[in-house]
Amino acid sequence: MRSIRAARTLPLRRSVGAVLLVAALASACAEPSDGAGGAGGGGGSQGKPAPGQPREQAQGASGALNAYVEKVRKQRAARAVAAKKWGLDRPPLDAPAPPAVKPRITTRKGFETDGEGLPPVFTTVPTKEKVVFLTIDDGAEKDPELLRMMSELRIPYSAFLSDYLVKDDYGYFKKMQDAGVSLHNHTLNHRYMPGLSYEAQKREICGMQDTIEKRYGKRPPLFRPPYGNYNEDTLRAARSCGVKAVPLWAAEAFPDRMEWREWDRDLHPGDIVLTHFRGKGDWKGSMPDMIRRVMKTITAKGYAVARLEDYV
16 A cells, blocks of 8 residues: 655657747747738748748748747737736746657556556656646635636646535536646545445546546546555556546645655656645635745746646
8 A cells, every 4th residue: 555645749740840939939029020920021031932932832831930929929928917917926937849749657666556557656747848737636615716817827737526526516617627627536535545445446436437427528547546545456446447547746735835745845847736626714825826826936946837638
């Protein structure tokens, strides 16, 4: 038993994405000229074909690039306004493009059981990118301000839900899903899993799989055991329900502090950050207060928040 508290891609495609991103970043930092934004308009060499390149093709490429640059500029401006509105010191950093091939996830050393072929248990995703992943557990607090804040700031996150807490307002989490948030399994009743029989654990996990599929249209591939506690039966039951991986966490966020698993009390590339759906009745602040705290920490350390499902 373990008890824990709390890319491969086509070369051309990657090259084009890199060129567009570099151009977007450079242009977004510069003042637009009078002719910017038009395909083939303005002075200088913009819109002129390269030797041997048809004019229509050059103009099309220029127009697409200009449109991309303008999109990035608008997104950054909107994010800056949102950051000020929600009390952040600075806007969240932009995450890099997700890998074309997801990294191979293995169980963290010291978290193993004797079973083979079980879903991996991990606290950090293997990546060299300066990204972390924000996850929110259970579903007790249903603060509409959280939905607005995360949408306006464009911060990706994943929700791990327990049915006994979400069933009084499934619609709240449907709004979350409609905004692009993935909903995952945190059992039906948030029981201490190693204290249950295999069959009881299976009912808790598979029952939540069925509930999420019924309410939200998809059986989730990720499962987090309550309190981070599990044994081999937990992982066997999860596998039988279609679970592919068991993400735990490397850090936990509260409105007034961060708690760390690692000895250096710091973030690392690929770390999973845990927090909970809680309000002022449970901790020293609201959900937006917690987001302000965790994003201040993440951004100050030079990290961006990426979407967990793009990597796992």
